[in-house]
Amino acid sequence: MGIFEKYLSLWVALAIGAGVGLGVLAPSAFEAVAGLEVAGVNLVVAVLIWLMIYPMLLKVEPGCLANVGRKPKGLALTLVVNWLIKPFTMAALGILFFRVVFAGLVPEADAEQYIAGMILLGVAPCTAMVFVWSHLTKGDANYTLVQVSVNDLILVFAFAPIAGLLLGVTELEVPWDTLVASVVIFVVVPLGIGIATQRVLEADRVEALGQRLKPTSILGLLLTVVLLFGFQAQTILDQPLRVVLIAVPLLIQSYGIFAIAYGLARVLRLPFDVAAPAAMIGTSNFFELAVAVAISLFGLSSGAALATVVGVLIEVPVMLSLVAFANRTKGWFPGAGAAGAAD
Secondary structure, eight states: OOHHHHTHHHHHHHHHHHHHHHHHHOHHHHHHHHTOEETTEEHHHHHHHHHHHHHHHTTOOTTGGGGTTSSHHHHHHHHHIIIIIHHHHHHHHHHHIIIIITBTTBOHHHHHHHHHHHHHHHTOBOSSTHHHHHHHTTOOHHHHHHHHHHHHHHHHHHHHHHHHHHHTOSSOOOOHHHHHHHHIIIIIHHHHHHHHHHHHSOHHHHHHHHHHTHHHHHHHHHHHHHHHHHHTHHHHHHOHHHHHHHHHHHHHHHHHHHHHHHHHHHHTTOOHHHHHHHHHHHHSBOHHHHHHHHHHHHOTTSHHHHHHHHHHHHHHHHHHHHHHHHHHTGGGSOOHHHHHHHO
């Protein structure tokens, strides 16, 4: 394990501090970077995510999507957690905390807005960053792509009905430009670059390239943290109590969903390189979509938009803690070869 991986928690903590500090000292610079968007997707963040996931996508076999049914247990687990459990537990936690536990701490109208933002996060499972978490747990690159692809297909049809049901909105407008642009930018483009690299270079050179780029992948992650916290530095300083209150149920949701998915993966005796990504994809969020919908429905300065932003802020530290936990507990799962026959 290199110095980047060994002290990753320290680097992330420093990146968070640097992001908040730089966001306060140079807000205009961060505003300029935040404005570099296409359909609600920040292009600078997109490039950094490419740096993070490119080494993993070098391992993807172009024909892996044809084997969608090869390991149905892992795929079924991902879809059940993402669409039959996660949205409803998020709504329940939002209602519990902001109508009961935190009642009186925030105005009722704001509390309802926070619940709405949390619901939007709960109905938007991860698309891009799951490649990062899978890479850090040495997940099966081909199977992770299958999970993401099938999940994105269902997202197109299920997001609006489930979000509308939980929000009580009869005509929910999905920002299709954000949805399509995110899938293309975060999945199609880097996957295409990875496959093109495999076609140009020999297999041993591709593997060597992936190893050399590991520090670059971690650097991309750290710079992403700096940007995300820099974008919201003033919000963190202006409304620290609100940020903390929103973070509490979101943290419970994140760790709870991971526990459910990871526990079921163990019961199903999935191989670790399938189990870890399956648990990560439901725990992580498609925050670009959630933020875009919150802004379009409730406004840029709304409590719903703030709740989705808090989801963005806690995601990287939470997911890194879960990556560390998964890597420490990989012995709970059978080896890929042993589990292959069971699947």
